[in-house]
Amino acid sequence: MTDRAGTPAEPDPPQAEDPATEAPEEPRRRRHWLRWTALGVSVVVLAAAGAGWWFYRKLDGNITTDTTAAAELRKYEKERPAAVVSAARNILLIGSDTRAGEGNREYGRDKGTQRSDTTILLHLSAGKASATAVSLPRDLMVTIPSCRKADGSRTREQFAQFNWAFEFGGTACTIRTVEKLTGIRVDHHMVIDFQGFKKMVDAVDGVEVCLKEPVNDPDAKLKLPAGRQTLHGEQALGYVRARKSLGNGSDTERMDRQQQFLGALVNKVQSDGVLLNPTKLYPVLDAATKAITTDQGLDSLRDLYDLARSMRAVPTEKVQFLTVPRRSYRYDANRDELVQPAASQLFKQLREDRPVVVTPGEKDDDGRGGGTDGKPDKPDRPDNPDVADLSTPSATPTFTGRNAAEGVCS
Numbered sequence: 001m002t003d004r005a006g007t008p009a010e011p012d013p014p015q016a017e018d019p020a021t022e023a024p025e026e027p028r029r030r031r032h033w034l035r036w037t038a039l040g041v042s043v044v045v046l047a048a049a050g051a052g053w054w055f056y057r058k059l060d061g062n063i064t065t066d067t068t069a070a071a072e073l074r075k076y077e078k079e080r081p082a083a084v085v086s087a088a089r090n091i092l093l094i095g096s097d098t099r100a101g102e103g104n105r106e107y108g109r110d111k112g113t114q115r116s117d118t119t120i121l122l123h124l125s126a127g128k129a130s131a132t133a134v135s136l137p138r139d140l141m142v143t144i145p146s147c148r149k150a151d152g153s154r155t156r157e158q159f160a161q162f163n164w165a166f167e168f169g170g171t172a173c174t175i176r177t178v179e180k181l182t183g184i185r186v187d188h189h190m191v192i193d194f195q196g197f198k199k200m201v202d203a204v205d206g207v208e209v210c211l212k213e214p215v216n217d218p219d220a221k222l223k224l225p226a227g228r229q230t231l232h233g234e235q236a237l238g239y240v241r242a243r244k245s246l247g248n249g250s251d252t253e254r255m256d257r258q259q260q261f262l263g264a265l266v267n268k269v270q271s272d273g274v275l276l277n278p279t280k281l282y283p284v285l286d287a288a289t290k291a292i293t294t295d296q297g298l299d300s301l302r303d304l305y306d307l308a309r310s311m312r313a314v315p316t317e318k319v320q321f322l323t324v325p326r327r328s329y330r331y332d333a334n335r336d337e338l339v340q341p342a343a344s345q346l347f348k349q350l351r352e353d354r355p356v357v358v359t360p361g362e363k364d365d366d367g368r369g370g371g372t373d374g375k376p377d378k379p380d381r382p383d384n385p386d387v388a389d390l391s392t393p394s395a396t397p398t399f400t401g402r403n404a405a406e407g408v409c410s
Helices: 025-062 067-074 164-182 194-203 233-241 251-271 278-291 301-312 342-351
Strands: 089-096 116-124 131-135 141-144 158-161 188-192 207-211 215-217 222-224 227-231 292-294 319-323 326-329 332-338 357-359 398-403
Touching: 025 278, 025 301, 067 164, 089 164, 116 164, 131 251, 131 342, 141 164, 141 332, 164 188, 164 342, 188 194, 194 233, 194 278, 207 251, 222 233, 227 233, 233 251, 251 319, 251 398, 278 292, 278 301, 319 357
Parallel strands: 089 188, 131 319, 357 398
Antiparallel strands: 089 116, 116 131, 141 158, 188 292, 207 227, 215 222, 319 398, 326 332
């Protein structure tokens, strides 16, 4: 272009942009991206919270509450022992041999009755320093109080084998029998059946055992080779229930095997980090909550979590298993009776939340640790297996047993 004089015109200088109207593309894209990122994170957090709440509600809803036992026990509150140490907890664990319900009929015909196949009194010390699990033999001769049956009628008080209490009056009758026998207040209870046990074992991907000899027990649905191996649901159930084909066939040896298995289960859960790994923990919790029937004090996921946290605080070597001191019943070699004063001393230690030392020991030929063929041919003295060391009154009593750190292959 030229001006009016014909000389070339200077090009117009570049015009400065108005800062007020500046809108660079890059910052705009960055803000846009940040908004969508924040929205995405919010959605993920809300989804995770929703999923967590859903899982919590599902697990919480799995638990079956036993209101019948609580109502029955309230009727006998005045005769029940008082708690000596309020911070300690005593939990009665009952394994039911019921054939009712899905899957349990394969173990026999449902006759409408059930007995306690396994009963363990678990004592958690007040300071979470130890956990002591005491097996109560199903064939132990005890005084069973008058109990209300399912049809509303009542039984008479009678001297009979322990597992009849569960058949007579269910959990409430068993708890009252245990409290009468031990003088220990039962704070909580859990009942688990065959299917529940199998699911628990499968949830931790099996438990390792060691067999000295091969096993073939059709009654227990068990056929295993000798040696170290991992048992899953059905095999594990057969292993802890078998009597005729393992060892000497006594119920005593079966209880020892149950204690070893439970110790190995506890050890595996802790060593595998199950309690700290959500992907491993959820299947265990799902199986556990579906498997149990509890009192109202343990019928929520929060209650069970608090219990698991208490157990996690106990070192595995302080998770102890033993059987109440007993021997063959003098009038029937197929039944048991308590060895005194050892049994009373054990109950007193637990009742007062005092230490109990459990050490490995040898069994007698019949596995009962105190007499054979129904004849108590050994006196109640410290060198008698399964009997407390009472030679020094101030000493901590010692009993034959094992701890969870040993495992089943120790």
